[in-house]
Amino acid sequence: MYIAAAMLLAPLCASAEAHGGDGEEKELAIGDIITEHIFDSYWWHITTYKEHHISIYLPVIVHSEGDGWHVFSSRHLAHGEAYKGFRIAQKGEKHEGKIVATSAAGEVYRPWDISLTKNALALTINSVIMLALFLTVARWYKRRPKNSTPSKFVCAVEMFVMDVEEDVVHASIGKDYKRYSPYLLTAFFFILINNVMGIIPIFPGGANTTGNIAITFVLAFCTLIAVNLFGNREYWKEVFWPDVPVWLKVPIPIIPLIELFGIFSKPFALMIRLLANIFAGHTVILAFTLLVFITAKIGVGINVGMTVFSVVLSIIMICLEFLVAYIQAYVFTLLSAVFIGLSRPEHHVAHKK
Amino acid sequence: MALLTPDFGLLFWMLLNFLIVFGILAKFGFPVITSMVSERRDHISKSLQAAEEATKKLENVRQESLAILDEARIQQTEIIKKAIADGEQIVRNAQQKATEETEKQLEAARRSIDLQKEKALSEINAQVALLSIDIAEKILRRQLDNREQQETFALQMVEETENIRRKRSHKR
Numbered sequence: 001m002y003i004a005a006a007m008l009l010a011p012l013c014a015s016a017e018a019h020g021g022d023g024e025e026k027e028l029a030i031g032d033i034i035t036e037h038i039f040d041s042y043w044w045h046i047t048t049y050k051e052h053h054i055s056i057y058l059p060v061i062v063h064s065e066g067d068g069w070h071v072f073s074s075r076h077l078a079h080g081e082a083y084k085g086f087r088i089a090q091k092g093e094k095h096e097g098k099i100v101a102t103s104a105a106g107e108v109y110r111p112w113d114i115s116l117t118k119n120a121l122a123l124t125i126n127s128v129i130m131l132a133l134f135l136t137v138a139r140w141y142k143r144r145p146k147n148s149t150p151s152k153f154v155c156a157v158e159m160f161v162m163d164v165e166e167d168v169v170h171a172s173i174g175k176d177y178k179r180y181s182p183y184l185l186t187a188f189f190f191i192l193i194n195n196v197m198g199i200i201p202i203f204p205g206g207a208n209t210t211g212n213i214a215i216t217f218v219l220a221f222c223t224l225i226a227v228n229l230f231g232n233r234e235y236w237k238e239v240f241w242p243d244v245p246v247w248l249k250v251p252i253p254i255i256p257l258i259e260l261f262g263i264f265s266k267p268f269a270l271m272i273r274l275l276a277n278i279f280a281g282h283t284v285i286l287a288f289t290l291l292v293f294i295t296a297k298i299g300v301g302i303n304v305g306m307t308v309f310s311v312v313l314s315i316i317m318i319c320l321e322f323l324v325a326y327i328q329a330y331v332f333t334l335l336s337a338v339f340i341g342l343s344r345p346e347h348h349v350a351h352k353k
Numbered sequence: 354m355a356l357l358t359p360d361f362g363l364l365f366w367m368l369l370n371f372l373i374v375f376g377i378l379a380k381f382g383f384p385v386i387t388s389m390v391s392e393r394r395d396h397i398s399k400s401l402q403a404a405e406e407a408t409k410k411l412e413n414v415r416q417e418s419l420a421i422l423d424e425a426r427i428q429q430t431e432i433i434k435k436a437i438a439d440g441e442q443i444v445r446n447a448q449q450k451a452t453e454e455t456e457k458q459l460e461a462a463r464r465s466i467d468l469q470k471e472k473a474l475s476e477i478n479a480q481v482a483l484l485s486i487d488i489a490e491k492i493l494r495r496q497l498d499n500r501e502q503q504e505t506f507a508l509q510m511v512e513e514t515e516n517i518r519r520k521r522s523h524k525r
Contacts, residue, residue, distance in 0.1 A: 039356075040363060062372075098360070113362045120366035127370045134382035141389040146396075161386050181387065182379035190374060213356065214363035218371055279356065 030294060034286045038208045038279065039097065040119045042074035042088065048202060053078075056203075058121055062086055063112035064101050074115070122207030123215070126193050133157065134189070164188050164333060172337035175342070180340050183226055187219060188333040195278060195325030199285075199318060208330070211278035213271070220271035223336040228263060231343035238345065239263065266339055270332055277328050281321045288313045301303070478521075482514075 036045060044056040049337045057075040057319075064070060064085060077099065080090060085102060094108065100113045140150070143182065150158060163202035168188075169181045189246045194215070197205040209215050238258040248255045288310050295306040493506060 009450040039359060114365045115359075115362050116366070117360075117361055117362060120370075123366055123370045127374045130374055131377060131382075134378050134386070138382050141385055146392070158386060158390055161383065162390055165383075165387055182383045183375065185383045186371075186375045186378050190371060210361075212363060214359035215367045217359045218364060218367045222371070222375075275356075 006314075008131055030290050033290065034283060037206070037286055038211065038282050040117045040212060041097075042077060042099070042115060042117055044118045044121065044203070044207075058116050058118065060086070060099065060115040061113070062099055062101070062115065065103055065109075065111070119207050119209050119212055119215070122197065122204070122209050123194070125204050126190075126209065127198050130193050131198070160189075161185060164330075168330070168334050169337050172334065173341045174268045175346070176344060179230070180226060180337070183222065184333050184340075187222065187336060188329050191219065191274065191332055192325060192329035195323065195329060198278065198282065199321050199325060207289055208278065208282050210274055211282055213275055216271040219274070219332065220267040223270060223332075223339065224264070224267040226336065227267075227339045228344045230340075232345070234345045235343045266335075270335055274328050274332055277324055280315070281324055283319060285314060285317045288317055482517075 042060060043058055046054045046056065048054065051160055055078075057078070058071045059071055059075065060074050061069065061071050066085075070084055070086070072083065077086065077088050080088065086099050089100045089108075093100075095110050098110060099113050099115070100108050102108055134157070137154050138313060140154050144150075164185055165177075165181050169184050170177045173180055179310075191210055194209040198210060240256050242251075242259060243256050244255050276312055291310040292303070292307045293302045489510075493503075496502075
């Protein structure tokens with residue numbers, strides 16, 4: 001029904017925008033807003049009030065070729081200003097939106113940059129939340145006498161943990177699952193907490209962490225290691241000498257090459273899947289929210305209609321995103337567990353001699 | 354392409370965060386929770402088993418107690434029956450004894466009555482004899498005035514008397 005409504009309203013919007021004189025400028029600004037919210041940033045922009053940006057400025061940690069490490073507040077780099085030879089690359093430049101330095105030879109280059117950016121801070125906050133959550137529950141178990149009834153909170157956490165442990169980890173890996181369950185549980189709750197915190201629009205939340213390739217890359221890389229580091233002989237045999245006709249592997253190792261490619265393509269798919277889902281979710285929610293401001297110039301009637309439409313759709317999208325937050329964490333963990341399970345084949349049918 | 358190029362700084366922070374979280378939770382977080390939960394699960398299943406066993410035992414005890422109760426009831430009826438029989442026997446014995454005793458007493462009484470009667474009879478006999486002798490003497494005194502007749506009669510009398518006495522003693 002909403003989709004039908006959107007389709008009805010879309011041409012109206014488009015025509016109205018075409019008429020607006022300064023619609024062009026506004027549209028650009030909206031693109032910037034979406035980009036700013038979705039990509040990483042050197043400060044945490046909270047709101048803009050009467051042309052004043054209210055932001056949390058974060059520490060910049062950079063290493064320049066000339067004089068080593070520099071640590072300073074990102075306040076000095078705001079509004080395109082340069083500080084100690086560092087500046088943020090402008091739109092259209094190389095390394096757009098990142099800190100760049102100019103070398104002695106006058107070349108613009110990207111220094112080593114481990115600034116505590118918005119996403120890094122959000123990650124840290126989420127990690128602290130996660131540690132607090134699980135250590136509290138673990139401590140509850142240690143403190144209480146054995147077999148006492150857990151409180152509601154402990155029960156809820158326990159339910160999630162045991163659900164992943166039993167239905168995902170144990171079901172997919174089988175016998176040796178205890179060895180992998182700490183990693184898979186960590187991955188699940190790390191993704192879940194980051195996803196959920198990303199949906200919450202105010203300060204400690206709202207950063208698009210799991211929709212950033214660096215984060216999903218590390219997670220997928222950890223799965224790659226977990227899969228291949230403990231793969232048994234049977235697994236490697238299946239990769240390099242699979243059970244296929246000899247001509248498929250002797251002169252040109254076609255199947256082994258495909259298998260080898262598969263080793264990397266599986267975690268790659270994990271990385272892209274999580275990134276794309278969360279990135280798309282954030283983009284769609286922002287787009288629906290910004291609909292209010294896009295239509296503000298068009299006219300009161302349309303604006304009111306679109307505002308209602310936007311709020312309703314945003315609510316639906318946010319609910320959907322909570323679902324996606326759980327599903328993506330679940331899918332990532334489930335597939336990781338399945339890949340790990342595949343790296344430990346046990347009852348392999350032997351060659352017929 | 355900013356979307357698909359991982360930023361070095363963020364990679365560094367992510368790796369650091371994730372490894373720290375993983376390290377801490379893998380040691381102090383998840384294993385504690387999962388082991389406690391599985392321990393509790395074991396405990397619950399054990400408790401359930403114990404409860405089931407206890408129920409079974411209780412059922413056995415109940416059956417046993419029922420059996421004991423039944424046995425007791427049977428014994429009770431038996432005891433009562435025996436007691437009744439015993440009581441009847443005692444009463445019967447007492448009655449028999451009493452009858453015997455009475456009979457004995459009756460016998461003794463009868464015997465003593467017989468004795469008395471005989472005594473009385475013999476006394477009466479003696480009296481009658483004496484009386485008759487007296488009468489006869491009187492009569493004879495008048496009839497027998499002469500000596501001869503007297504003697505013959507006297508002898509005859511003595512003989513008769515002796516015969517009677519002999520007869521009597523013989524009877525006894």
